[in-house]
Amino acid sequence: MSFSSLVSDLTHRAASERDDMRSQASKARSYTSTAATSVSISGDISSQLHGGYSHPLARSWQAERQLTKSMLIYPLFISDQPDDETLIPSLPNMHRRGLNKLVPYLKPLVARGLRSVILFGVPLAPNCKDALGTAADDPSGPVISAIRLLRKSFPTLFIAADVCLCEYTSHGHCGILRDDGALNNALSCERISDVAMAYADAGAHCVAPSDMNDGRVRAIKLKLIESGIAHRTLLMSYAAKFSGCLYGPFRDAAGSSPSFGDRRCYQLPPGGRGLARRAIARDIAEGADVIMVKPASQYLDIISDAKDIGKDLPVAAYQVSGEYAMIHAAAKAGVFDLKTMAFESTEGILRAGASIVISYFTPEFLDWLEN
Numbered sequence: 001m002s003f004s005s006l007v008s009d010l011t012h013r014a015a016s017e018r019d020d021m022r023s024q025a026s027k028a029r030s031y032t033s034t035a036a037t038s039v040s041i042s043g044d045i046s047s048q049l050h051g052g053y054s055h056p057l058a059r060s061w062q063a064e065r066q067l068t069k070s071m072l073i074y075p076l077f078i079s080d081q082p083d084d085e086t087l088i089p090s091l092p093n094m095h096r097r098g099l100n101k102l103v104p105y106l107k108p109l110v111a112r113g114l115r116s117v118i119l120f121g122v123p124l125a126p127n128c129k130d131a132l133g134t135a136a137d138d139p140s141g142p143v144i145s146a147i148r149l150l151r152k153s154f155p156t157l158f159i160a161a162d163v164c165l166c167e168y169t170s171h172g173h174c175g176i177l178r179d180d181g182a183l184n185n186a187l188s189c190e191r192i193s194d195v196a197m198a199y200a201d202a203g204a205h206c207v208a209p210s211d212m213n214d215g216r217v218r219a220i221k222l223k224l225i226e227s228g229i230a231h232r233t234l235l236m237s238y239a240a241k242f243s244g245c246l247y248g249p250f251r252d253a254a255g256s257s258p259s260f261g262d263r264r265c266y267q268l269p270p271g272g273r274g275l276a277r278r279a280i281a282r283d284i285a286e287g288a289d290v291i292m293v294k295p296a297s298q299y300l301d302i303i304s305d306a307k308d309i310g311k312d313l314p315v316a317a318y319q320v321s322g323e324y325a326m327i328h329a330a331a332k333a334g335v336f337d338l339k340t341m342a343f344e345s346t347e348g349i350l351r352a353g354a355s356i357v358i359s360y361f362t363p364e365f366l367d368w369l370e371n
């Protein structure tokens with residue numbers, strides 16, 4: 001075959017293929033239009049899902065719970081140094097702040113829709129830690145001062161206070177110790193419930209014991225009832241708090257690493273689903289108003305269990321410092337887009353059953369949820 005006849009042959013074939021495609025397309029159109037009726041009558045309708053989520057609004061309707069600003073609680077680290085404003089290197093964008101820095105920092109966030117914060121005290125003054133964690137309920141300490149300041153400055157802001165001793169004890173454990181170094185459960189419950197009372201008295205809307213001593217929810221609830229402030233104080237229990245390696249950046253922030261041993265004898269073992277279910281049921285029975293699961297993304301089954309056991313209670317989940325730092329690190333490494341993963345991880349937490357999320361992404365969400 002000569003070159004000119006080869007070109008003419010190829011041109012002819014291309015033209016006939018185009019004609020063929022056109023006629024197939026027109027056949028497909030006429031086939032679709034004539035076949036639609038028979039599909040709708042005898043076809044498998046249950047296989048047709050795309051129509052349910054082709055539009056962005058329809059996609060949002062597929063979630064049982066939509067993330068809203070009012071679901072978010074923002075953790076704040078309150079330093080006992082009034083002018084402190086120190087970036088926490090392992091916790092991107094997060095600072096320890098003293099009292100003088102709090103209101104200016106929070107003002108624009110409240111204006112953008114911040115509804116709730118949870119306070120963690122960070123005592124830095126030399127020699128302020130002792131075996132009883134005396135500084136935890138020091139009336140002039142960082143948490144009580146911050147509760148009073150925030151109540152006065154932001155009347156609509158819901159203020160939760162984390163209740164524990166580990167930031168304030170010289171040994172860094174979450175209670176009072178026996179001679180053998182184990183927790184003295186009875187004394188720890190007494191002390192923890194006194195600290196919770198001090199925060200509630202100062203005006204905290206919510207006290208949230210994170211210590212994991214057995215019986216502390218009951219001890220706090222009884223004292224709240226006896227002092228006549230149970231009706232205005234929400235008791236949020238860290239019911240299922242797992243031990244593990246996701247708290248590292250938080251301990252940098254709060255200065256709460258134990259000076260010896262670890263917390264595995266009172267925080268739950270990562271595989272302990274049954275224990276978590278028992279702890280959740282126990283804390284509900286002891287008077288918890290909200291059940292919390294912590295960490296969140298690695299424990300979605302436990303969040304789901306909490307919603308199952310506590311059907312009539314709100315479930316909170318704490319996306320902890322290690323989860324937040326991992327998302328930042330992976331986004332920085334180009335694994336995914338930060339905002340997309342912040343949403344995906346939080347929506348996963350809501351899907352599992354939570355309706356409250358304690359999140360370091362709260363300031364970003366206040367902007368992102370605006371659009």
Ligand SMILES: [Zn+2]
Binds near residue numbers: 211
């Ligand atoms: Zn603690």
